[in-house]
Amino acid sequence: MSLIISNDGVYIPPDLVTDRFIHCSMDNIDFCEDTIYGRKTFHETAVAVYQDVKESDRHAPISLASSNNLPLPNLEDALPKILYCTKPANWNTCCPEPVISNIVQKYGELLKKAICFDSVWFLLRRSILNGNDISIYSATWIGYNSYLGDVKCVSRVSLLPVIPEPPTNSSVQLTVMRLLEKLNIYVNKTTNKVVVTADMAIYKPLKQFEMAKEDCKGKWILKPGELHIIIAQLRTIGGIPELWVECDLYSSVTMKQILEGRHVRRAIEAHLTTATTLNILLLEEFDKERPGKITLLQPLLDELAVSLQSHNETNIKQKHDAVMSFIKENRILEEIKRFVSCRKSVEPVFKMACSCVDMVQSMLCFIRSVRTSY
Template structure:
């Protein structure tokens, strides 16, 4: 399915270190490319509007005062997506299958979401039993943690982690955790801040060569930035689609792609940073697919990222993701009904009903387990009947009361994403500037 055209491994470096050059993926459909390009353009437009002061500081059209910027999650929560209509291993799988047959009949597939640690043994169990009535889905949270780990693996010796420490964003201990992808939310925000800072340097170099595009892009970015103050989702969505088309009319995506190709052939550093940014944008596309319950984007983004698991020799993730994608492709031929159910959005929960707040099933389950945990955790509770009864009867009621108390005491606007907040966006912008100053003190990798 995938071919590594060129993959250089530096000598005398730790095994985790890799230098990727060109990686080609097969079976990429036009639909997948369109979904990924649209997602990346959406992210680039957010970066343009968020960093308008830094990128277009010398423009005469720059207003004296701009509305505060927005975080990646806050911006995406204001873009309206088409929502779906509905919001011991052998023993466990057999019990789930019995429940599924009782509810839906014998001819319906059992769809089970598993973390990557369980996905492989249950997949082996499915093969051993020749059970074709199960459809196994790897959990979104654990896929994203694997993606974060792969990105950390790639940038470990590039100087980016050292820039995080030198700029004061994170301590050395925190950086080690981010490279492993363990604190998922913090790692995601670290890469968003880094890509935003690198994009400022990229756009500076790009507009030096394509100066005739600068005025048009500046007007679009300022207009997008000012429209955020309305917090009106319909208005922002309409303007967002309109401005994406205006960027396409300026040939901004095409010119930027040509700029990448030209510079990549001349500078290994440019190629390294370009690969890193592509990995992050691909991961953000997967995160967007989860939070918006977009099944087609989920498969396209995971298909795009899987080649990096192969290139970085993360064999478990590479095999499991490639197998899962092939299973999804087989549904298009063998089981349209199951595929329709998955595309309808029935694979995700949204606990708050707020926009851009859908969760992977594994993440939602972990959150519920955290709510239900009693002192000492839930490990080994099946050994004592009293503890087991307490877990299944008392803990859900306590969790329900806790949620009701949160609703009563909360003063926030429940109709909005929690990151639609000037304090959060100001903190992110401060981190972007700090990292940008650190990177600029060394060199611009895009020159």
């Protein structure tokens, strides 16, 4: 508490390393929501700060002393002062125009690489299923990515003092963001933007502040959480729900939950199964119209399938890279894209199926980017 008072009301966790990027997150603490009288529930604001850990990091040992010898400052002086404000009005008029062209130009190659990455898995699934050999190990999408992903460094998680107000309060939101701005300056010694992740209930009003208040513009990078973005994507995809029920994959009740985005794990599983099936059918049609393209790739896919049985990560990565190199050198994805474009213009059902596969692949690219920074 003495450190908070001396640092202008900002608590700087002692384990944070200066001149290193930090990523913050704020959320609601809502324990004991069900009480006998329906009152005195616990709704307060928690803020966490994430920072990568390196082997060279050194921390001073924590010295413990007798509690009788520690002077206790005034608790009110240590708590953050709430900056009371009203909810910004007319914020829609200040919404900046998105620069889509620059984003596509900057990250287009990364997106192409990610789609090629998933195409290898789809081709592998088709190869194994067509072989009718159930003894061959077939990794799931998550399992396959775990083999190929690099080991990421450990993140240090530091907690800031709990604010005794709910985060849905506009004053609390502005107070937290101001504190994080100061913390970012203390840690990074610069005025770079502070990066904050929040759920949609907090993200939306924070975005209103950023677009409506002049002293908030250009200071924050706000991101919805992975879960909420995936829920929005699942609602957008829609899928082919009748197919799930007719094939006895899910009941009608579960199908409704999937379409509403309320059952995330099952929804991802359902859409991934649908996309895999549609991809197999698409590749079958492509192989009939343009024979030989995928046939040349079959030996490499067989080697990749065998390497998966050994669970040797180095060997799996080598075989995977060999398949990706072959796909790029022979421009197989470009050929499939031209084939799809021709069929889309004359077959509406084919167009709908391809759109479903594209949306699922976009969701998979996002999930991988969040979990692996790729």
